[in-house]
Amino acid sequence: MNTIWLDSKTKVPSIAKMAINRDRLQQLLKKGNSTKLSIIQAPGGYGKTTILSQWICKMDEPTSWFSIDAIDNDPIRFWKYVIQSMSDALNNDLATRLFPLFTSHPQSPYELIIDSFLNEISSVKENLHIVLDDYHYIEHPIIHEMMIRFIDYLPNNTRVYILSRTNLPFPLAKWRVKSWITEIGFKQLCFTYKEVEALYKKKNFLLNGSKLYQDVLDLTEGWVTGIQLASLSIAKDEFSVDKFDGTHPFVAEYLMKEIFETLSPSTQDFLLQTSVLNMLEPKVCNLLTDRIDSYDVLVKLVEKGVFTVRLSSNRPVFRYHHLFADVLQSEMRNKYPEEQVAAYYKKAATLLCEKGDYVSAIELVLQQEIYDLADLWITTYLVDIFTTGQLSTFVRWVELLRTNNYSLPFETLVMYIIALTSIPNLQKAKKLIDELEQRHTVNQWMDQPDHQGVVSILTTLKAYVLMAIGDNPEQMVEIIVKQLTVGRVSSRWDHIPMQYNQFEAKISRTLIGSKGKFSPIEESIGFANFFRQSEFKEQNMMGFSYAVLAEILYEANLLEDAMDEIGGGLKYAYRFQDSGLSIPLYLLKSRIYMAKRQFTAAHAVLDHAMEGVTEWYWIRSLQAMKAHCYLMESNRTNAEIELFKMKRPDMLKIELGQEFWLLTYVRFLLATNDIQKALTIAIRVKEKALNENQISTIIEATLLEAISYLKIDRLELAFHTVHKAMELGSSFGYKRIFLDDADSILLLKKYLTFRQKHSNDNWNSVPLSYVEDLLKTKHKMTDESSKDILTPRELDVLQLLASGASNREIASQLFLSEGTIRVYLTTIYSKLGVQSRTQAILLAKEWNL
Numbered sequence: 001m002n003t004i005w006l007d008s009k010t011k012v013p014s015i016a017k018m019a020i021n022r023d024r025l026q027q028l029l030k031k032g033n034s035t036k037l038s039i040i041q042a043p044g045g046y047g048k049t050t051i052l053s054q055w056i057c058k059m060d061e062p063t064s065w066f067s068i069d070a071i072d073n074d075p076i077r078f079w080k081y082v083i084q085s086m087s088d089a090l091n092n093d094l095a096t097r098l099f100p101l102f103t104s105h106p107q108s109p110y111e112l113i114i115d116s117f118l119n120e121i122s123s124v125k126e127n128l129h130i131v132l133d134d135y136h137y138i139e140h141p142i143i144h145e146m147m148i149r150f151i152d153y154l155p156n157n158t159r160v161y162i163l164s165r166t167n168l169p170f171p172l173a174k175w176r177v178k179s180w181i182t183e184i185g186f187k188q189l190c191f192t193y194k195e196v197e198a199l200y201k202k203k204n205f206l207l208n209g210s211k212l213y214q215d216v217l218d219l220t221e222g223w224v225t226g227i228q229l230a231s232l233s234i235a236k237d238e239f240s241v242d243k244f245d246g247t248h249p250f251v252a253e254y255l256m257k258e259i260f261e262t263l264s265p266s267t268q269d270f271l272l273q274t275s276v277l278n279m280l281e282p283k284v285c286n287l288l289t290d291r292i293d294s295y296d297v298l299v300k301l302v303e304k305g306v307f308t309v310r311l312s313s314n315r316p317v318f319r320y321h322h323l324f325a326d327v328l329q330s331e332m333r334n335k336y337p338e339e340q341v342a343a344y345y346k347k348a349a350t351l352l353c354e355k356g357d358y359v360s361a362i363e364l365v366l367q368q369e370i371y372d373l374a375d376l377w378i379t380t381y382l383v384d385i386f387t388t389g390q391l392s393t394f395v396r397w398v399e400l401l402r403t404n405n406y407s408l409p410f411e412t413l414v415m416y417i418i419a420l421t422s423i424p425n426l427q428k429a430k431k432l433i434d435e436l437e438q439r440h441t442v443n444q445w446m447d448q449p450d451h452q453g454v455v456s457i458l459t460t461l462k463a464y465v466l467m468a469i470g471d472n473p474e475q476m477v478e479i480i481v482k483q484l485t486v487g488r489v490s491s492r493w494d495h496i497p498m499q500y501n502q503f504e505a506k507i508s509r510t511l512i513g514s515k516g517k518f519s520p521i522e523e524s525i526g527f528a529n530f531f532r533q534s535e536f537k538e539q540n541m542m543g544f545s546y547a548v549l550a551e552i553l554y555e556a557n558l559l560e561d562a563m564d565e566i567g568g569g570l571k572y573a574y575r576f577q578d579s580g581l582s583i584p585l586y587l588l589k590s591r592i593y594m595a596k597r598q599f600t601a602a603h604a605v606l607d608h609a610m611e612g613v614t615e616w617y618w619i620r621s622l623q624a625m626k627a628h629c630y631l632m633e634s635n636r637t638n639a640e641i642e643l644f645k646m647k648r649p650d651m652l653k654i655e656l657g658q659e660f661w662l663l664t665y666v667r668f669l670l671a672t673n674d675i676q677k678a679l680t681i682a683i684r685v686k687e688k689a690l691n692e693n694q695i696s697t698i699i700e701a702t703l704l705e706a707i708s709y710l711k712i713d714r715l716e717l718a719f720h721t722v723h724k725a726m727e728l729g730s731s732f733g734y735k736r737i738f739l740d741d742a743d744s745i746l747l748l749k750k751y752l753t754f755r756q757k758h759s760n761d762n763w764n765s766v767p768l769s770y771v772e773d774l775l776k777t778k779h780k781m782t783d784e785s786s787k788d789i790l791t792p793r794e795l796d797v798l799q800l801l802a803s804g805a806s807n808r809e810i811a812s813q814l815f816l817s818e819g820t821i822r823v824y825l826t827t828i829y830s831k832l833g834v835q836s837r838t839q840a841i842l843l844a845k846e847w848n849l
Contacts, residue, residue, distance in 0.1 A: 006357075008279055008317040009067045010085035012131075013053050014310045016302075020198045022051060025188065029055050032182025036154045037175065038161045039168065042186035044323045045225025048163040049133055051189070056129065062089035063129040067311070069278050071363050073140045073396075076102050076389040079113055082130065086121065089128075094120055097614070102389040104499040107422035110142055112503060112617070112656050114149050118649065119616045122155035134322075135164040140392065144169050151175070153649035190222025203231055225323065228305060229259070255327045259306060270297050271320075272335065275328035276348045276364065279311070280318040284351050288344070342368050353377055359390070362397060371406045382415055383492060391419040410436070410445060411454045417461055426469050433462050453491025459483050468511050477527075484534045500544050501580035505587055505621040505660035507547040508696050514548075516695030518732040524552050543572025543581045550588055555734050557777055559592050566592075583609060583618045587625050594629055595740065595781075597789045597831060602629050617657060620646050624661040631667050634830045639668055652681065654688045659697050666704050670711065670743065671835060679708035699725045699737055707743045710750070719751050726766040739778050742833045746842070748775055789831045797824045801837070802844035 029051075032038045040048045056063050064085035072078050080095075080102055087095035098116055101108040121128055138144070148170055151160060162168065175181045191199070196213050220226030260268060273289050274280055285294035298318045301308035307324035311317045320328065333341055345368040353361035358381045365373045378385070378397060385394050398416045401408055408416075413436060420429035436458065440446045446455045463479040500512045508516040518524065528549045536542055546569030553562035566585050573582035586609035593602035603626060610622050623642045630639035643665055644651075654662065662685050669678035686701035702725040709718035722744075729738060738744055752771050755763055790798065793814075800810045811821045825837070834840050 005081070005084060006279055006317075008311040008315065009069075010065055010081060010088065011312045011314075012056050012063065012065045013049055013067070013133075014313050015050065015053050015057065016305075016309070018199070018202055018305065019050050019054065020195060020202055021054070022047075022195060024192075025051050025184065026055060026058075028182065028184055028188065033159070035182045036158075036160065036180040037151055038159065038182040038184070039172075040161065040163045040184045040189070041165070041167070042189045043165050045223060045228075045321070046186050046189040047224040048189065051184075052131060052133070052161055052163060056131065059129065061127045061129060062086070062124075063131065064089050065131045066133065068132060068134045068137045070137045071278075071359055071393070073138060073143070074390050074393040075110055075140060075142045075146060076107075076391065077359075077393060078138070078140075078143050079117070079146065080389075082132075083117060086128070086130065090124065090126075103387055104389075104502060105386070105418070105422065105496065106424075106499070106502075107389065107391055108502055109656060110146050111149065114146050115153075115649065115656065116616065118150065118153050118155065121158055124157060126157065128158040129161065130158065131161045131163070133163045135162045135168065136166040141169075142392070151180070189224070191217065191220075191224060191227055192222070193217055196227060199227065200231065225307075225321075228307075229255070231305070255307075255324065256331060260327075260331070263306075267297060267301075270294070271328050272332040273344055275320065275325050275332060276345055277352075278319065278360065280308075280320070282316050284348075284355070287351050288348055342370065346370055346373065349373070358384075359393065366397065366400060369404070371401055371404065375401065375406065375408065375412075378412060379409055382412065383496070386415065386418075386496065391422055395419050395423070410451055414454050414458050414461065417458070417465075421461070421465060421468070424468070426465055429461075430465050430469065433458065433465060452489045453493070456483070456486075456489035457491065457493060464511065467514060481530075484531060484536070487534065488536065497540065497576075499578075499580060500541065501584065503580075503617040503621075503657040505584055505624070505657060506551060506696060507544060507581075507584050508551045509657075509659075509694055512541075512544050512548065513551070515693055516697070516699075516732065518552050518555065518695075518734070521552060521556050521558075521733060524549055540572060540576040540578060540581075543569050543576065543578065546572065547581060547585055547588075550585065552733070554588060554592065555736050557735050557739070557781075559595060563589065563592055579613050579615065579618055583613065583621060587621060590625055590629065591740075594632055595736070597833070599629055599633050616646065620648070621657065621660050624664040628664045628667065631664075631671055632833050634826075634833075634835055636668065636671055639671075643668060654685060659685050659689065659694075659701075663697075663700055663704060666701075667741070670704070670707060673711075675708050675711050679705060682708060695728055695732055696734070696737065699728050699734055702728075703738065703741070703744055707741065707747055710743070710747050715750065715754075718747060719754050722747055722751055723763065723766055726770065730766055730770045735774060735777060738774050739781065742835070742839060745775070745778055746839070790828065794824060794828050794831075797821065798828055798840065798844050801825070802841050 029038060040052060042048060056065070064082060066081050066085055068078075072081065080099070083098050084095045087093070098113070098120065101113050101116060151170070154160065172181065193213060196217050200213070216227060216230050220230065260271070263271070270285075270289055270291070274285050274294075277284065277288070280294075280298060282295035282298065285298070286292055295316055298308060298310075298316075302310050302318070307321035309319055309321065311319060319325075332344070336344075345364050349361040349364035349370075352358075352364070358377055362374050362377050365371075365377075374397065378394070385391075395416065398408065398412065398419075413432065417429045417432050420426070420432070445451055446458075459479060460483060463483070466475060466479070501507060501510045504510050506516075507513040508518070519527070528545050531545050532542065546565045550562045550565035550569060553559075553565060566589050569581060569585050572578070573585060586605055590602040590605040593599070593605065606622050606626050606629070610619065613619060613622075623645050627639040627642035630636070630642060643661070648658075651658075651665075652662070662681055666678045666682050666685075669675070669681070682701050682705040686698060686705060689697035689701055702721060706718045706722035706725065709715075709721060726738070728734070738748065748771060752768070752775065755768055755771070796814060797810060800813060805813070807818050807821045807825075810816075811818045814821075816824075825840075829835065829840060832840060832843055834843060
């Protein structure tokens with residue numbers, strides 16, 4: 001089943017008939033049209049929602065409205081509501097395109113969700129409005145962080161409105177300096193004398209003299225709810241300056257004595273019993289109160305102005321003002337025995353659960369500490385909780401139950417571990433795995449037949465966590481082999497798809513790729529063959545085994561073998577429609593063509609891949625690889641065009657797989673001789689990769705850092721830096737990463753010469769044989785490819801160039817013009833992947849031309 005979405009939460013609330021136009025506030029909102037964010041902040045009862053409802057209703061532009069409740073303290077639930085509301089406002093498939101990000105396992109990074117949403121709304125030609133009402137209910141720090149990012153990068157066509165009772169945990173000082181925000185506080189929201197007069201006249205209250213208007217204003221200090229309370233007394237001819245005090249500490253007492261107690265006993269009971277509901281639907285209210293006239297009661301409460309709001313004019317959905325609901329719930333606890341209160345909550349929760357709103361139902365019973373019922377419903381809807389991505393809510397429930405020493409089922413605890421790995425909190429996940437294993441030593445729960453599906457998941461989880469934290473790799477391999485030997489165990493989780501790669505350009509940067517910690521090639525091939533004979537051969541995971549081995553083979557310079565693995569992996573990518581598998585494979589395939597100097601084929605692969613994806617992060621990686629290809633062709637103009645085709649909020653921020661783009665940009669900067677900027681970015685990428693233990697990125701960024709030092713003649717620093725890269729490279733079988741950049745060959749040669757002249761134990765961590773093998777491999781690659789890529793005439797030109805002849809001398813000997821020779825040289829440089837005459841001469845001498 002799908003999570004119940006309440007349409008009433010995403011509709012602009014109906015405006016009460018007695019609401020007056022407050023033009024001065026509308027003018028403040030109008031002045032804020034040029035700002036990103038409008039903040040309306042004041043305590044409860046100051047008319048925040050009414051003012052903004054009036055403002056929005058005057059517009060003819062798409063508006064997303066989200067009325068927030070306490071149960072919306074889940075990043076996925078929160079942003080699903082915002083996106084669904086905007087999708088409805090635009091009447092398009094925005095939600096359909098973005099919702100897969102919410103349901104992926106492991107969970108998508110929150111930055112990816114925000115950036116994808118920003119990317120979508122920035123392409124809309126209309127002005128957009130997003131309203132977040134009652135934001136004070138949000139306490140989850142991740143939601144605040146996501147909101148800050150959203151505002152920071154908000155496109156010019158979008159304006160956000162946040163209504164809150166409390167201060168917002170945002171960098172408001174920074175935003176004020178940038179003139180991004182419009183602020184309306186309680187002082188501006190307070191009624192003026194004229195507004196009190198206008199309200200009472202609209203209600204047909206003709207007060208004797210202006211003094212009474214002023215008395216009401218003075219007593220309430222302009223507080224809208226206080227003025228409304230006074231109007232109810234005036235309607236009954238009971239208003240008295242001495243009797244009425246509209247300040248907040250007296251609201252509860254006043255509401256009870258002057259409002260609640262004047263209602264019929266039947267209505268009082270209705271109010272108390274239904275106060276446990278956030279949203280009041282007559283059908284649910286009838287079942288809860290055992291009556292048939294709930295709709296009529298609610299309509300009368302609205303008409304009388306008894307702090308009841310109709311949320312939608314199309315559907316009969318109501319709610320009590322939050323202050324009123326609080327007072328009613330307090331009175332219910334005073335009036336009814338504890339058992340009866342619990343019974344109302346339990347009955348209300350059961351009704352909600354029966355209509356599909358299990359989240360609200362579980363929240364209600366947890367409030368009343370009815371833990372057994374919460375446990376039952378969590379277990380019943382556990383699969384749906386995961387498929388809808390509400391992991392933060394699930395974690396909160398489990399931690400509340402565990403804090404209160406409630407014993408949870410093993411399946412719930414195993415799913416809790418999965419949720420922890422998605423957040424991620426790997427150390428906590430590892431601790432709970434240890435706890436479950438310890439419990440097995442006591443009661444042997446893992447041996448029970450009913451638990452075998454859960455045990456299988458737990459075993460896989462343990463390997464995943466060990467891999468993620470880099471702890472005990474031998475045990476991890478042992479676990480995986482054992483799992484493959486045992487085979488698959490069926491459970492209700494079998495149909496839940498796992499997303500092994502969400503945005504990385506290389507599978508070796510994912511956990512399934514061990515973050516680039518390659519095993520020896522013989523072991524990798526043996527493990528892959530063993531894996532492919534297992535029961536998992538029909539699973540999407542098998543496609544990733546092809547991708548991982550393809551990247552290992554490419555690094556070992558076994559290009560044809562790598563190409564075969566790519567073909568096997570793409571079959572799974574097509575079958576499971578998994579861009580997280582297909583795009584890295586296409587990128588690797590194009591890289592192989594580039595290694596063979598077959599640039600037309602490389603571009604064709606990338607263009608084909610581009611036709612099959614719409615996600616900005618995959619397009620970004622494909623464009624970066626095209627830029628890399630153009631750089632190898634010495635076409636810096638097209639490389640720059642590809643690099644900057646896509647506009648990102650912050651192109652230099654290292655996140656969401658941006659490392660791939662950034663390292664291509666570093667190569668572009670090196671090609672354009674902007675060495676210092678290239679060096680700065682390479683170091684930043686390296687430091688981030690070191691923090692994340694991303695082996696291939698550490699090597700690549702460190703190598704580019706060393707090349708930067710070489711270009712500014714800081715040779716010793718260049719040698720020490722490339723040495724660090726080769727320490728890792730030699731440990732994990734990396735080869736091609738050192739051979740694909742023309743500048744790296746010159747660096748390796750100089751490094752080798754330096755090592756041969758300077759004997760020092762500090763350098764022995766990189767065997768000289770490893771460096772020599774790299775250079776021999778490059779020489780062999782170049783020698784084999786040169787005959788194929790250069791025409792006989794181009795070889796003649798290169799041979800004369802290597803002999804030291806000038807362009808004029810080459811032209812004379814070959815009976816060509818100097819202009820023709822320049823064209824030949826440009827073509828030769830491009831084919832050889834060099835960028836200067838000197839590099840071409842050095843390469844020619846290596847070939848003994």
